Amino acid sequence: MTGKEFMLAAFEAISHNIIEHEEYLNHLDNAIGDGDHGTNMARFSHIILKDLPEFSADHDDLGEIMHHVGMCCITEIGGSAGPLFGKFFLQASLSNKNNTFMEAANWVLAFEEGTMGVSQIGQSTEGEKTMLDALFPASRAMQETLEEGKSLPEIFLAGAEAAEKGVEFTKTIQASKGRAAYIGQRSIGHQDPGATTVMLMLQSMHKTAVDMHVE
Amino acid sequence: MKKFINKPENLEIETARGMALAKPNILRQLPGCNIMVRQNKKTDRVALVFGCGSGHEPAPNGYVGYGMLDAGIPGKLFSSPTPDMLLKGIKEVQTEAGVLCIIVNYTGDVLNFRMAMEMAQMENIAVESVIIADDVATQKTKSVGRRGLAGVALVMKIAGAEAEMGSDLYRVKEVAEWAASGLRTIGVACRPCIIPSDGEPSFELGETEMEIGMGLHGEPGVLRCDMMSAKDTVHQMLELILLDCNYENSEVVVLINGLGGTPPMELYVINQCIHDYLAEHGIKIYDTMIGNFMTSLEMGGFSISLMRLDPHLKALYDAAAVTSVIRR
Numbered sequence: 001m002t003g004k005e006f007m008l009a010a011f012e013a014i015s016h017n018i019i020e021h022e023e024y025l026n027h028l029d030n031a032i033g034d035g036d037h038g039t040n041m042a043r044f045s046h047i048i049l050k051d052l053p054e055f056s057a058d059h060d061d062l063g064e065i066m067h068h069v070g071m072c073c074i075t076e077i078g079g080s081a082g083p084l085f086g087k088f089f090l091q092a093s094l095s096n097k098n099n100t101f102m103e104a105a106n107w108v109l110a111f112e113e114g115t116m117g118v119s120q121i122g123q124s125t126e127g128e129k130t131m132l133d134a135l136f137p138a139s140r141a142m143q144e145t146l147e148e149g150k151s152l153p154e155i156f157l158a159g160a161e162a163a164e165k166g167v168e169f170t171k172t173i174q175a176s177k178g179r180a181a182y183i184g185q186r187s188i189g190h191q192d193p194g195a196t197t198v199m200l201m202l203q204s205m206h207k208t209a210v211d212m213h214v215e
Numbered sequence: 216m217k218k219f220i221n222k223p224e225n226l227e228i229e230t231a232r233g234m235a236l237a238k239p240n241i242l243r244q245l246p247g248c249n250i251m252v253r254q255n256k257k258t259d260r261v262a263l264v265f266g267c268g269s270g271h272e273p274a275p276n277g278y279v280g281y282g283m284l285d286a287g288i289p290g291k292l293f294s295s296p297t298p299d300m301l302l303k304g305i306k307e308v309q310t311e312a313g314v315l316c317i318i319v320n321y322t323g324d325v326l327n328f329r330m331a332m333e334m335a336q337m338e339n340i341a342v343e344s345v346i347i348a349d350d351v352a353t354q355k356t357k358s359v360g361r362r363g364l365a366g367v368a369l370v371m372k373i374a375g376a377e378a379e380m381g382s383d384l385y386r387v388k389e390v391a392e393w394a395a396s397g398l399r400t401i402g403v404a405c406r407p408c409i410i411p412s413d414g415e416p417s418f419e420l421g422e423t424e425m426e427i428g429m430g431l432h433g434e435p436g437v438l439r440c441d442m443m444s445a446k447d448t449v450h451q452m453l454e455l456i457l458l459d460c461n462y463e464n465s466e467v468v469v470l471i472n473g474l475g476g477t478p479p480m481e482l483y484v485i486n487q488c489i490h491d492y493l494a495e496h497g498i499k500i501y502d503t504m505i506g507n508f509m510t511s512l513e514m515g516g517f518s519i520s521l522m523r524l525d526p527h528l529k530a531l532y533d534a535a536a537v538t539s540v541i542r543r
Binding site: 034079080086122181182 | 290291294295297298299321322323326327329330333353358359362432434435
């Protein structure tokens with residue numbers, strides 16, 4: 001079971017991880033997009049680091065904290081990633097409204113609902129070389145590990161590993177959504193920056209869960 | 216980099232303020248942001264909202280006013296306005312008749328608008344959208360569809376006039392989509408613009424080269440070649456439009472849009488080439504708009520849009536409008 005302390009630590013770890021990979025994400029985006037994915041995600045991360053501890057000082061509702069992160073995505077990231085990550089967290093927050101603690105099942109459900117939200121707003125699915133190529137496999141892997149009765153660190157690990165495979169998969173396919181779709185076959189060979197960010201986020205979730213010995 | 220600016224980070228807000236100060240009878244800038252609404256708020260008719268990145272001036276705010284937009288919502292330089300800003304604009308101008316969002320087909324713009332519309336619907340605002348995808352240099356068959364270009368200015372004129380007549384939301388959307396179905400645009404660029412924040416050119420193009428079909432932000436086009444005469448360039452471009460859409464025996468309005476770094480003189484030279492070519496192909500020109508309608512800072516180049524007219528669209532095209540850019 002996890003509470004506010006874990007959620008804040010996880011978002012802090014995610015933010016640091018994204019900031020560390022700012023140049024890397026820009027580099028990936030440069031090949032198939034407009035080269036600012038890292039900059040945009042890092043701007044958001046700096047704001048989360050500064051703003052989330054303040055916001056959560058008088059909010060214990062984990063759904064509300066996630067909702068706040070979603071709104072922060074919407075106002076700060078911009079481009080396509082803003083509404084997509086925003087939708088992920090807004091949708092994920094719904095089933096945790098009024099929760100001050102989250103069980104493993106709550107995390108898995110939140111992740112699944114967030115993924116469905118991204119799919120709906122992006123009118124997209126797996127195999128189009130987008131963040132969904134990391135989100136969907138991760139969601140499935142987390143669901144399976146949950147059903148096997150594994151602990152939260154193992155669930156996040158399964159999610160992170162599935163996301164990593166998803167990122168590798170995006171290298172092999174042609175984009176049919178987003179700006180990269182216009183360069184057609186030339187998008188093959190490049191990995192999707194959005195999917196990469198999802199992978200980084202899950203890796204940070206896993207590391208935080210291990211470090212904090214949650215179950 | 217030589218630019219008459221103050222701080223690059225204040226560019227967007229100073230641009231909006233400058234535009235609002237020029238036309239105090241038409242425009243009102245919302246405090247603290249670059250959203251522009253009409254001085255006289257509409258009460259009972261469908262409201263029109265358009266947003267796009269900054270750097271495309273006079274779009275979007277130059278089209279705010281009677282007969283066209285109710286709110287213009289610019290984003291940061293070359294990036295879509297965010298959903299919170301779009302929602303703010305939508306809420307400011309909403310009426311009981313609803314709100315029609317006009318969107319140029321770029322992934323970022325579409326996603327941000329979709330999110331904003333979802334948020335507006337949660338607040339019980341009736342909101343619909345029309346997506347403009349007029350660029351013949353991109354494929355219709357792609358799941359992302361074609362890019363949107365300067366032709367959107369013509370759709371704003373048509374939809375705005377239909378809304379002033381008191382038509383309902385679905386009728387205004389239908390007329391906008393009908394106008395867009397007969398709208399095609401093709402662009403050409405010969406010089407990149409310089410991005411003020413880093414002083415770098417927005418794309419690379421050889422000293423003697425041009426590229427037909429390039430997008431508003433330097434996205435790849437269909438043909439990169441050595442500079443051609445105005446006549447040959449126009450022929451290449453119109454050929455692509457006419458291959459895509461049959462305008463024979465139609466009456467059209469022509470919109471020649473400078474990208475910010477092409478002088479009016481060249482646009483007039485281009486216009487007479489267009490008129491000759493269309494006359495040879497049996498296409499009748501009802502009216503021609505020439506100027507900077509949707510720019511990319513100081514990019515060298517222009518776009519040509521053709522929009523088919525029928526008697527109803529013609530009446531809407533001629534209907535009264537009082538905006539910074541278009542007055543009838």
